[in-house]
Structure formats: C-alpha cells, structure tokens
Amino acid sequence: MNKADMDMIDFKSLEAELRDRLSRIDRWRRVVRALSVVVYLLVFAWLLFVLLGGMVLARLGWEDYDMLPRVIVPVFIGLVLLSFLLSYSLITFQNQECAAMRSVMQALFPQVSFSFSSEVDSGLLAGSRLFTASYGDPALGVDGYGEIELGYGNDRLHVADVGISYGWMNRWQAHPVLGYVVFAYRFVLRPVFAWRTESSAHNFRGMFGWCRTERRYEGDILVLPDHLEDKAGYLAGNIQALRQRFNTRLVKLEDPEFERRFVVYADSEVAARMVLTPAMMRRMSELRDAMGRDLMFSFSKGDFYYAASMPEGFLRLRPGRLQEGKMLEGLYKDIRLACRVADELRVNKLFADKA
Known part of the structure; x- marks a missing residue:
C-alpha cells in the first residue's frame, strides 16, 4: 500500500467527526452481544429441558406436575420478550452500522x-x-x-x-434426526461465542x-x-x-x-x-x-x-x-x-x- 495515499487522508479528523456515531454503534453492539448470550443460553437450556426434562424430573421424584405450567409459562414469556429485544437491537445496530459504513466508504473510497x-x-x-x-x-x-x-x-x-x-453441517442439516443437532449447533451454541451474531451460522x-x-x-x-x-x-x-x-x-x-x-x-x-x-x-x-x-x-x-x-x-x-x-x-x-x-x-x- 502506498503510504503517500494514506498520508493524504486525515483519519483523526474523520474519526472525530464520526466519533459520536461510532460510539453509539459500539453501545448497540454491546447490547446485542449481551442479549444474544442470555437468549441463546436460555434457548439451549429450553432445548435440554424439552429433551431431558421428563427424565430428570422423574429421577428427582417430582410428582406435582401441576406446578410446571406456573414455572414454564413465565420463563417462556420472558424468553419471547428477550428474543424480541434481541431482534430489535440487532436490526437497529445493523441499520446504524450500514449507514455509518456508507459514509466511511464515501469518504475513504469515493471512486x-x-x-x-x-x-x-x-x-x-x-x-x-x-x-x-x-x-x-x-x-x-x-x-x-x-x-x-x-x-x-x-x-x-x-x-x-x-x-x-x-x-458436514450442510450434509447433515437435511437428516431427519441430525438436522436438529445442526440447528442447535448453528443457531444456539455458535452465536454465544461468535464475533458477530448474524454470521455465527457460517x-x-x-x-x-x-x-x-x-x-x-x-x-x-x-x-x-x-x-x-x-x-x-x-x-x-x-x-x-x-x-x-x-x-x-x-x-x-x-x-x-x-x-x-x-x-x-x-x-x-x-x-x-x-x-x-x-x-x-x-x-x-x-x-x-x-x-x-x-x-x-x-x-x-x-x-x-x-x-x-x-x-x-x-x-x-x-x-x-x-x-x-x-x-x-x-x-x-x-x-x-x-x-x-x-x-x-x-x-x-x-x-x-x-x-
């Protein structure tokens, strides 16, 4: 890369102009990250409960099954609300980032x-x-x-x-049983550790x-x-x-x-x-x-x-x-x-x- 070309661009001034905007995007990024970790961990726990909950409750000697709806329904409602907040935050973050990126590209690479x-x-x-x-x-x-x-x-x-x-994930996702494993891995586990939530399935x-x-x-x-x-x-x-x-x-x-x-x-x-x-x-x-x-x-x-x-x-x-x-x-x-x-x-x- 030609250093003379970089010297012609005042990165500090441009970054100063965008600082408030970029800081706001960074805050939304952190909100998305925090919500994604909470939501996907809850979804993973929910999947484990659906698959293994009956066996675990039987081993624990749980007999008052009438109490389950009073526990499960609030958790489910909370999960739905958190998922909505995650979706809203992710869309807002992406829209603001795309708008800022267009401005940056126009300033750095107008040609x-x-x-x-x-x-x-x-x-x-x-x-x-x-x-x-x-x-x-x-x-x-x-x-x-x-x-x-x-x-x-x-x-x-x-x-x-x-x-x-x-x-292998592409091959297994069509399998009637293994497809559920692929789904859980791609859309539940990987988003917790991925750099970006929207690209975690890749x-x-x-x-x-x-x-x-x-x-x-x-x-x-x-x-x-x-x-x-x-x-x-x-x-x-x-x-x-x-x-x-x-x-x-x-x-x-x-x-x-x-x-x-x-x-x-x-x-x-x-x-x-x-x-x-x-x-x-x-x-x-x-x-x-x-x-x-x-x-x-x-x-x-x-x-x-x-x-x-x-x-x-x-x-x-x-x-x-x-x-x-x-x-x-x-x-x-x-x-x-x-x-x-x-x-x-x-x-x-x-x-x-x-x-």
Whole structure:
C-alpha cells in the first residue's frame, strides 16, 4: 500500500467527526452481544429441558406436575420478550452500522462502487475451489454483507464480505434426526461465542475477491495457508478430498519463505510453476505479511480468486479500535489491500489507479 495515499487522508479528523456515531454503534453492539448470550443460553437450556426434562424430573421424584405450567409459562414469556429485544437491537445496530459504513466508504473510497445489496453467486464460490472438495457436497450456502466493484464490463474486480456454510453441517442439516443437532449447533451454541451474531451460522466469514484475467490457466491451482494441513478445522480434513475431487497433487517449490506460509495443490505441476514464478511467490508472501492474515488464492481457467478469513467482518466497522484512533486507518488498509491483490500479483493491472 502506498503510504503517500494514506498520508493524504486525515483519519483523526474523520474519526472525530464520526466519533459520536461510532460510539453509539459500539453501545448497540454491546447490547446485542449481551442479549444474544442470555437468549441463546436460555434457548439451549429450553432445548435440554424439552429433551431431558421428563427424565430428570422423574429421577428427582417430582410428582406435582401441576406446578410446571406456573414455572414454564413465565420463563417462556420472558424468553419471547428477550428474543424480541434481541431482534430489535440487532436490526437497529445493523441499520446504524450500514449507514455509518456508507459514509466511511464515501469518504475513504469515493471512486469505487459499494453496495450492501449485492449477492454473491454460490457458483463463483464453487468455481474458486476454495470452499468445496467433493462432487457430493450440497450447494454452498452464502450470505453477502457488502460488495466493492471496480472497473467496467468484463474487466471488473469484485471484493465481497461473505458468510459461507459448507461441509458436514450442510450434509447433515437435511437428516431427519441430525438436522436438529445442526440447528442447535448453528443457531444456539455458535452465536454465544461468535464475533458477530448474524454470521455465527457460517463456517467462513471474511473477504472474497474475484476477477477475469488476461490469460487462461491449465487446470486448477490452489495456494492455501500451510498450517491448514496440520490443524482440525477449515479445509484441514479436505486435503485428501481435494486430491480425489480435482486430481490435484502437492507441488513443492524452491522458495523457503513462500513454503513457510503456503502450500500449493495443482492439476499440473508444470502449469503451477509457470504461474508461481519466484516474483509471484515473493509478492504473495509480501501480501500475506502486509494484511497480517492467512490468504488463499485460486487460479482456474481465466479466473483469479482470493479469500481471507475475517470473523469480525470485512466491510464492517471495528469500534473496538475506536479508542486507539486507529479504526478507520485499519479499515482503509484492509480494503485497499484487498482491492489491489490482483494488481499486486500482476494478474490484472486495470485497477492500479482505482484503489
């Protein structure tokens, strides 16, 4: 990122102008967080009572079942009221955050097209090969939380804030019994620990970008964070499936710094080496270090895709850094770098003067 461009923006003045607004959003965020923890814990307790309550009461020797309605009904009414308050608070928080984010984007990136209403086609995600590893997987579930668009016609670059669900939960949610387990996990347990309540049902929340390129690639080339092979969780269990699904093979390259950060799978080792030149690998390593996040890249036919996990949201405000005076500066850095990935890797140079 060009430091001169950042020096032209008075982040402190802009943040001072928005401070009251951002502080109000932060308060709503805390209200939503507190209510979500209370509501989802109560819902979880309610589910346990429905499933196991009769057995527990029988073991305790409870015989006065006439008292149950007098206990359950007030609890149920309280849960309904708290759920209404959570829904109202969440809607208010989201509306205020979206309005503030539009103002921020207009101030920081007046030259780009920005929308909260754009929807990312699940076919794009499947085409990237970054989020699916089997022909038998059901269609990816995706929710869009905003999108940036640069360029014109077929030469457009898109960078979106997405929430994606995939894998075993998608397969099991249609099961007549296991579907209840998936529902309880996604919509009762995960919201208690998630960064954002509305994205807690997803396996992946973060930045996803894509564009056409001036060249076509032979087969598929996947560049993934190296540590994903060693950890349970995202894609770790899918490495073997990737090989079987796409006939990909591990490609070892002669760049220690690159291989410390990434692992490469490709249909053709020759094609992978043609794309991942020493200069390309160096630029990928620099991008990963500049963003401070794990990055994933995919080259497929004439398309280039990339993604980074951001549980707090990509096109969302981060009021936690408001007191440090670094919130807008950090947001600017993330968005600018995300918009320049294709240009930095020289796969498309059409956007150098746009972001």
